[in-house]
Structure formats: structure tokens, C-alpha cells
Amino acid sequence: xxxxxxxxxxxxxxxxxxxxxxxxxxxxxxxxxxxxxxxxxxxxxxxxxxxxxxxxxxxxxxxxxxxxxxxxxxxxxxxxxxxxxxxxxxxxxxxxxxxxxxxxxxxxxxxxxxxxxxxxxxxxxxxxxxxxxxxxxxxxxxxxxxxxxxxxxxxxxxxxxxxxxxxxxxxxxxxxxxxxxxxxxxxxxxxxxxxxxxxxxxxxxxxxxxxxxxxxxxxxxxxxxxxxxxxxxxxxxxxxxxxxxxxxxxxxxxxxxxxxxxxxxxxxxxxxxxxxxxxxxxxxxxxxxxxxxxxxxxxxxxxxxxxxxxxxxxxxxxxxxxxxxxxxxxxxxxxxxxxxxxxxxxxxxxxxxxxxxxxxxxxxxxxxxxxxxxxxxxxxxxxxxxxxxxxxxxxxxxxxxxxxxxxxxxxxxxxxxxxxxxxxxxxxxxxxxxxxxxxxxxxxxxxxxxxxxxxxxxxxxxxxxxxxxxxxxxxxxxxxxxxxxxxxxxxxx
Amino acid sequence: xxxxxxxxxxxxxxxxxxxxxxxxxxxxxxxxxxxxxxxxxxxxxxxxxxxxxxxxxxxxxxxxxxxxxxxxxxxxxxxxxxxxxxxxxxxxxxxxxxxxxxxxx
Numbered sequence: 001x002x003x004x005x006x007x008x009x010x011x012x013x014x015x016x017x018x019x020x021x022x023x024x025x026x027x028x029x030x031x032x033x034x035x036x037x038x039x040x041x042x043x044x045x046x047x048x049x050x051x052x053x054x055x056x057x058x059x060x061x062x063x064x065x066x067x068x069x070x071x072x073x074x075x076x077x078x079x080x081x082x083x084x085x086x087x088x089x090x091x092x093x094x095x096x097x098x099x100x101x102x103x104x105x106x107x108x109x110x111x112x113x114x115x116x117x118x119x120x121x122x123x124x125x126x127x128x129x130x131x132x133x134x135x136x137x138x139x140x141x142x143x144x145x146x147x148x149x150x151x152x153x154x155x156x157x158x159x160x161x162x163x164x165x166x167x168x169x170x171x172x173x174x175x176x177x178x179x180x181x182x183x184x185x186x187x188x189x190x191x192x193x194x195x196x197x198x199x200x201x202x203x204x205x206x207x208x209x210x211x212x213x214x215x216x217x218x219x220x221x222x223x224x225x226x227x228x229x230x231x232x233x234x235x236x237x238x239x240x241x242x243x244x245x246x247x248x249x250x251x252x253x254x255x256x257x258x259x260x261x262x263x264x265x266x267x268x269x270x271x272x273x274x275x276x277x278x279x280x281x282x283x284x285x286x287x288x289x290x291x292x293x294x295x296x297x298x299x300x301x302x303x304x305x306x307x308x309x310x311x312x313x314x315x316x317x318x319x320x321x322x323x324x325x326x327x328x329x330x331x332x333x334x335x336x337x338x339x340x341x342x343x344x345x346x347x348x349x350x351x352x353x354x355x356x357x358x359x360x361x362x363x364x365x366x367x368x369x370x371x372x373x374x375x376x377x378x379x380x381x382x383x384x385x386x387x388x389x390x391x392x393x394x395x396x397x398x399x400x401x402x403x404x405x406x407x408x409x410x411x412x413x414x415x416x417x418x419x420x421x422x423x424x425x426x427x428x429x430x431x432x433x434x435x436x437x438x439x440x441x442x443x444x445x446x447x448x449x450x451x452x453x454x455x456x457x458x459x460x461x462x463x464x465x466x467x468x469x470x471x472x473x474x475x476x477x478x479x480x481x482x483x484x485x486x487x488x489x490x491x492x493x
Numbered sequence: 494x495x496x497x498x499x500x501x502x503x504x505x506x507x508x509x510x511x512x513x514x515x516x517x518x519x520x521x522x523x524x525x526x527x528x529x530x531x532x533x534x535x536x537x538x539x540x541x542x543x544x545x546x547x548x549x550x551x552x553x554x555x556x557x558x559x560x561x562x563x564x565x566x567x568x569x570x571x572x573x574x575x576x577x578x579x580x581x582x583x584x585x586x587x588x589x590x591x592x593x594x595x596x597x598x
Contacts, residue, residue: 101578194558208557237563311543322518329519331591336584343594344519352521360520364530365537367518368510381544383554388547390555423536439558464559 004028005164005493008221015072022072026055026116029074033165040141042159044079046119054116071114076169078154079120080127082201090203091125091135094334094354104201106212106229113228121156125356127205129153130428134358143488144454148412151181157215158185163491168216168225174209175313176432179444183407183457186446189215190222193464194439195240198233206320209436219474223247250472258295259476265296266400268303277410283448283456284406299400303392306434308385313433315369315382322366390438397463407444407457441467445474446483506535
């Protein structure tokens with residue numbers, strides 16, 4: 001039997017060759033979840049029966065020769081992507097008992113590819129956070145050090161993949177919520193170009209920024225998952241109608257010792273200043289040396305307005321959230337207070353009880369910036385600065401193909417360290433939010449460890465629709481290095 | 494990158510602001526929590542108010558990550574009737590209607 005903790009590409013090969021059955025694989029991973037998740041709290045819901053029944057269906061399809069490309073691969077979805085027949089809580093008391101009548105588009109795509117749904121992963125409430133601490137279901141722990149956060153908001157999926165409880169998972173990324181937890185948990189994560197993955201069935205946080213994407217052990221696995229998640233969907237008006245791409249198409253090409261010859265990697269000086277932990281800076285420098293070894297060239301450049309991306313984000317995201325979350329009013333779904341007076345009182349009490357402190361804060365900030373007399377000074381201004389930031393990137397891509405730097409300024413921080421200071425928490429997004437504002441793709445891959453043994457992530461950003469190229473670059477790096485193969489001690493097979 | 498300093502020209506968030514926006518947002522905040530909420534919002538606006546110093550004269554606002562026209566579709570009914578399914582998750586329904594406190598005397 002092959003190791004059940006292997007990456008998706010290897011598992012898929014073993015399943016197709018019948019060296020491993022999906023039922024064996026799924027059962028083995030369910031056992032790992034039962035053993036390790038009581039400590040990690042990566043899952044909100046695990047459905048053993050459904051997982052095993054999906055797994056036998058996959059085994060039957062493999063035997064019959066009708067299997068999809070990811071047949072029998074167990075996965076977990078971030079608990080903000082709705083799943084018919086399995087509750088979707090968004091990590092909130094508001095939706096603690098909510099089960100959607102339908103599947104999200106990306107959930108359906110992965111189901112059609114043959115994957116096995118194991119369960120739903122923990123997150124910051126409504127994906128609003130960078131540490132996975134604000135969930136109604138308790139904080140997620142980092143498998144590399146249980147005293148630390150796994151990053152967020154997709155921290156449950158990141159911790160589950162890092163601890164090899166599932167080989168892959170989904171996440172959503174509004175300001176870094178796939179890439180930052182991937183970095184802090186020592187795995188890979190990709191935020192695709194805005195519009196590549198339909199947002200249908202992704203419970204909306206900030207509609208002009210939200211994008212779903214995969215988390216996995218390797219860049220190759222990200223490509224395999226993205227193949228099943230991408231594609232046009234008329235139910236999301238922002239879903240792009242483009243020809244289907246195979247994101248794995250170049251990964252098998254034989255290119256010799258310099259597979260990245262001709263590649264220009266942009267290094268914005270704003271990503272290499274003070275504020276970044278020295279261990280992180282050193283690991284990034286060493287990764288860049290490896291890229292040069294593989295044939296890439298590095299080019300220095302400037303993104304003068306990128307430092308404004310955090311303040312821009314904290315106007316636009318709360319503004320859109322305050323509008324999106326107005327749907328939670330205790331009328332059509334979700335929590336309704338037990339005692340109330342008139343209709344307005346019912347809304348106010350249901351929302352006060354149903355939402356946690358950070359979600360309320362963001363709704364209040366958003367309400368303020370959109371309120372009468374403030375719109376031009378805040379929301380309109382933020383949209384103008386958003387354009388200036390996008391212009392910086394457009395100029396940068398005239399002299400480089402991708403942009404590299406750290407995914408986060410530090411490695412994983414202690415649970416509770418930033419919970420009392422929202423601004424300190426927000427500044428953790430400094431390197432990731434720009435890609436959401438511009439809508440361009442970005443990914444994070446492991447590239448080293450700090451002195452405490454905590455993983456460090458390298459971020460690659462690219463121009464619109466550069467996913468296949470970026471995944472190829474990350475794949476070549478992973479063929480030459482083994483950071484992505486390291487497993488936390490608590491999760492040793 | 495260093496923590497930004499507060500823009501001195503911006504007005505601090507007051508308790509009256511907190512109560513006004515909490516009412517607009519339909520979130521009950523009791524008197525005991527109001528000061529803590531105010532202080533944290535004020536810190537967040539300290540970050541946001543950096544934007545005031547940026548010259549954006551003549552810059553077209555960017556509303557959307559891709560400047561594409563939203564697609565139009567034919568004006569045809571495509572949805573099927575899912576009322577019972579959707580109402581099955583509602584807190585209170587009767588005869589296909591959502592129940593709320595009386596709004597008309």
C-alpha cells in the first residue's frame with residue numbers, strides 16, 4: 001500500500017493503478033483525523049459515512065473505467081463554501097445550524113472530478129481574519145507548534161493539509177486568506193485571477209475581492225485541483241468566460257538543468273525592507289538564489305503605492321462586507337434571537353448575538369465609510385488609490401514576468417498575541433492584499449524555516465491569467481528543493 | 494513596513510458615531526461595550542485615514558478587479574420554483590410566508 005500522506009498526484013496514480021483503494025485511503029485519513037484533530041481543531045464537521053460512501057463510489061468508477069481525474073481523492077472544503085447535505089457554518093454562531101440547499105460551483109466541480117468530501121474546515125468567522133482564532137468553534141492550532149496560529153482565514157484547510165489529514169483542501173482569499181495560512185503552515189496555496197473560479201455558493205464577504213482557490217502539498221497538486229475548480233459559470237456575473245485551460249500542461253516538459261531560463265523575477269524594494277523578520281528575509285534570499293540557479297534572472301523594481309494597500313483594503317472590504325452581511329437578519333436563515341420587541345429590535349438582537357466581535361467591527365467600519373457624507377472621502381478615495389496600486393503592478397510587468405517576496409512579514413505568531421489589536425493583525429496582510437485589489441493571481445510555497453522551526457512562505461505574484469506559468473515556476477523550484485516534503489513532528493505518519 | 498501614524502486632521506470616532514452606525518447596521522451595542530468598540534474603531538480609522546494624504550485628482554475609481562462589462566443574458570425565466578426548499582432553513586414560516594413581528598398595526 002502507498003503512503004496515505006502522499007501528495008495528490010501520487011495518490012491519484014496509486015488509485016488508478018489499483019495499488020490503493022479510495023476506501024483504504026479515506027479510512028486511513030479518517031483515522032488520522034480522529035487521532036490528531038481533537039488537538040488541531042482544523043475541522044468543524046467530519047462526515048465519516050458520507051466520505052466512505054463517496055470513496056466506494058470512486059472505487060467502483062475506477063474499476064469501471066469511468067473515473068474522473070481526481071477520483072477517490074479525499075478533500076476538505078473551507079466551511080464558507082456551501083455543500084448540500086453537510087452544514088455550512090462560516091465559523092459563526094449566525095449559521096451554526098445552517099445547511100445549504102445546494103452546492104457551491106467549486107464544490108460541484110471537485111465532486112464531478114471524483115473527489116471524496118471528508119468534511120468542512122474551520123476558519124475565522126466569515127473569513128474575516130488572519131489567524132483562524134475568531135471562529136465560533138474555537139481557534140485552530142498550527143501543527144508545527146500548537147501554541148501558534150496556523151494563519152487565516154483558511155487556517156483549518158491549511159492545518160489539515162499540513163498535518164496530512166487530507167491531501168488537499170479549498171480556501172477562499174479576500175486579502176491573503178489562502179496564501180498567508182499556506183505560508184504559516186508550511187504548504188502551498190493559490191489565489192487565482194479574480195473571475196477564474198465562480199463565487200456561486202461562496203458565502204460573500206467582499207464581492208470585488210473574494211476568490212476561491214486550492215491548498216495542497218505541492219504546486220502540481222494545486223494545478224490538478226484548479227483544473228477541477230476553474231471554469232465559466234453563468235450564476236456568477238463576475239465569472240469569466242474563457243477557453244478551458246489545463247494548468248498542468250507544462251509541468252511534465254523536460255528542460256534540463258536550467259528549466260527557468262529566460263524568466264525575469266521582479267523584486268520590489270518595498271518587500272525587502274525593515275518590518276520583515278530576518279529569518280524570513282534570509283530564507284527568501286536563499287530561495288531567490290535557487291531560482292537563479294534554475295536559470296531565472298532577478299530584476300529590482302519599485303511598487304511605490306503598494307504600502308497603501310492595507311488602508312485601501314480596510315475601506316473596501318468592510319464596505320462590501322457591511323452590504324453583503326445585511327442578509328443575515330434572522331428572517332430567511334440563520335440565528336434569530338429568542339426575545340425581541342419589534343422588527344428592528346429583532347434584527348438588532350439577532351445580529352448582536354449571531355456575529356462575533358471582529359465581524360461586527362468590520363460591519364460598523366463599512367457602514368461608517370458608506371454612510372451619508374463620508375462616501376467620497378472613504379470609499380471613492382479607496383477605489384481611486386486601488387487604481388494607482390494596479391497601475392504600479394501594470395508598470396512592473398513591463399520589466400518582469402513574476403514578482404517574488406515573502407508571503408507574510410513573520411512566521412506563525414502565538415495564539416492570542418494580536419487578538420486585542422486589530423490594526424496589528426491587519427498589518428500581517430501587508431504583502432498579500434495587493435493581489436486582491438488588482439485581481440491578479442498569487443501563490444505561496446514553502447521555502448524554509450525560522451530558528452524556532454516554523455515554516456516560511458515565498459509568494460509569487462503574476463499578471464492576469466498567469467496561473468499556469470506561476471505553477472510551472474513553483475513546480476520547478478519544488479523539483480530542486482524539498483521544503484514542501486517536510487512534515488510537522490506531531491503529524492509523522 | 495512600519496505602523497502608520499495617525500492623520501492629525503481626521504476627527505476621532507465618538508461614542509455618538511458608534512451609536513449612529515450601530516443603529517444603521519442593525520447591531521445592538523449596549524452601553525457597557527460602546528467605549529471598547531469606539532476605541533478599536535478609532536484605531537482602525539487611524540490606519541484608514543492615511544489615504545487622505547494621497548493625491549487622487551483625476552484618477553478613475555476602480556470598482557472591479559477586471560474592468561469588464563457585466564454580461565447580459567436573455568430575459569427568460571431560468572430558475573425553477575425552490576420556495577419550499579429555501580424556506581426549509583428559515584427560522585419561522587407559515588403558508589409559504591416568512592414570519593416576522595407585526596409591522597402594520
